[in-house]
Each structure stands twice: as structure tokens, then as C-alpha cells.
Amino acid sequence: AQSVTQPDIHITVSEGASLELRCNYSYGATPYLFWYVQSPGQGLQLLLKYFSGDTLVQGIKGFEAEFKRSQSSFNLRKPSVHWSDAAEYFCAVGGGSQGNLIFGKGTKLSVKP
Amino acid sequence: DAGVIQSPRHEVTEMGQEVTLRCKPISGHNSLFWYRQTMMRGLELLIYFNNNVPIDDSGMPEDRFSAKMPNASFSTLKIQPSEPRDSAVYFCASSGGQAYNSPLHFGNGTRLTVT
Numbered sequence: 001a002q003s004v005t006q007p008d009i010h011i012t013v014s015e016g017a018s019l020e021l022r023c024n025y026s027y028g029a030t031p032y033l034f035w036y037v038q039s040p041g042q043g044l045q046l047l048l049k050y051f052s053g054d055t056l057v058q059g060i061k062g063f064e065a066e067f068k069r070s071q072s073s074f075n076l077r078k079p080s081v082h083w084s085d086a087a088e089y090f091c092a093v094g095g096g097s098q099g100n101l102i103f104g105k106g107t108k109l110s111v112k113p
Numbered sequence: 114d115a116g117v118i119q120s121p122r123h124e125v126t127e128m129g130q131e132v133t134l135r136c137k138p139i140s141g142h143n144s145l146f147w148y149r150q151t152m153m154r155g156l157e158l159l160i161y162f163n164n165n166v167p168i169d170d171s172g173m174p175e176d177r178f179s180a181k182m183p184n185a186s187f188s189t190l191k192i193q194p195s196e197p198r199d200s201a202v203y204f205c206a207s208s209g210g211q212a213y214n215s216p217l218h219f220g221n222g223t224r225l226t227v228t
Binding site for chain 2 (some may be wrong): 032034036041043044045046049051071090094100101103104105108
């Protein structure tokens with residue numbers, strides 16, 4: 001069965017520092033992979049997606065993610081974090097038997113000045 | 114584009130009462146999803162509609178939960194009778210394709226508190 005693991009529940013970084021959020025997935029074929037962001041009191045918003053092709057994908061708000069098949073990972077990165085990036089980030093994998101998305105438990109990002 | 118609209122934003126009710134949550138998907142989207150979010154269990158898919166037809170309701174916790182989509186622009190999630198363990202944020206999302214390969218557009222959620 002497909003699954004998604006986000007090993008870090010909570011990460012704190014300084015403003016201006018680089019960021020990497022980890023995501024590992026389990027799926028038998030090439031998955032469809034997504035990163036979503038959730039600000040407090042709001043729904044999830046799509047940051048970026050990977051379906052095929054170039055393994056480094058660019059998203060909104062300066063985020064990027066790299067698909068590594070050998071490591072079953074799809075880590076999210078940003079070279080310089082802004083205070084407004086403080087939110088919860090969810091990795092998701094699609095392609096299951098019912099065609100549904102499976103979400104990870106999320107990583108909460110705090111940004112210190 | 115007004116986005117996915119959910120109502121109410123907050124609902125406080127007493128145990129045993131009926132609760133109805135409402136969702137208006139983005140016009141033209143043919144898939145609609147109901148999710149529940151809690152601290153303990155994270156984001157759980159409750160039910161998924163495609164072209165107004167329920168495709169997967171395996172996530173619906175029990176018979177107290179029911180969902181309908183009478184037309185392409187409206188869906189409801191009903192809990193009857195409600196219990197304190199149903200307290201959560203309920204999200205509706207829509208997409209223009211299949212769940213596994215189309216981005217989901219989420220509403221701002223309904224925060225349900227059952228006392």
C-alpha cells in the first residue's frame with residue numbers, strides 16, 4: 001500500500017537560512033508527488049507537483065523539490081526562508097487503487113527572527 | 114474564481130445533535146473530496162466524488178456519517194448523531210481531474226466542536 005512519511009514533526013529555522021523538509025514515500029510504481037502548505041486557519045494550498053520528467057521541480061513562493069527514485073524521497077527546499085513561510089507543510093503521493101491522494105502527517109515550520 | 118466555499122466556518126453543537134457541513138466546489142471541477150483533520154490522525158480522506166458519484170467512501174468512520182452531492186455545485190457532509198470524538202476541522206476540496214494526478218483546491222474548512 002502506498003504511504004508517505006514526513007520524519008520531522010516540527011522544524012525551526014532562522015529567517016534567511018536555508019530549509020529542507022523531508023518526505024519519503026512508498027509506492028510500487030512511479031508516483032505522483034505533491035507538496036502543500038497550510039497557514040493557520042486556512043485550507044491547504046498546492047506548492048508544487050511532480051509527475052514525470054525533470055526530477056527537480058519548481059513551485060510557488062521560491063520553493064523547489066527533488067524527486068529521488070533511489071531514495072524514495074521528494075524533499076522540499078528553499079534557499080532563504082522568510083518569516084511568512086511559517087506554516088505546516090504536507091507531502092502527498094497519488095496513484096493508489098482508488099486514485100486517491102495520501103497525505104503525510106505534516107511538518108510544522110517555525111521561523112525565528 | 115471564488116475558490117471552494119465551505120459553510121459554516123465554525124460549528125459548536127451538543128452531543129447527539131445533527132450537524133450538516135456544506136461545500137460549493139470550484140465551477141467546472143468534476144471531483145470533490147471531504148477530509149477530516151485532527152492533531153492525532155492528521156488529514157484523513159472521508160469520501161471522494163467524481164461527477165457527483167461517490168467513488169470511495171471507505172474513509173467514512175461509521176454509519177453516523179453520510180455525504181451527498183446532488184449536483185455539480187453542492188455537497189453536504191452530515192453527522193447524525195454527533196459525538197465529542199467527531200470534533201475536528203473538516204475540509205472540502207475539489208479538482209478538475211482524477212484525485213491522484215490533479216491538484217486539489219481546498220476550502221478554508223469547518224471547525225466542528227461537539228460538547
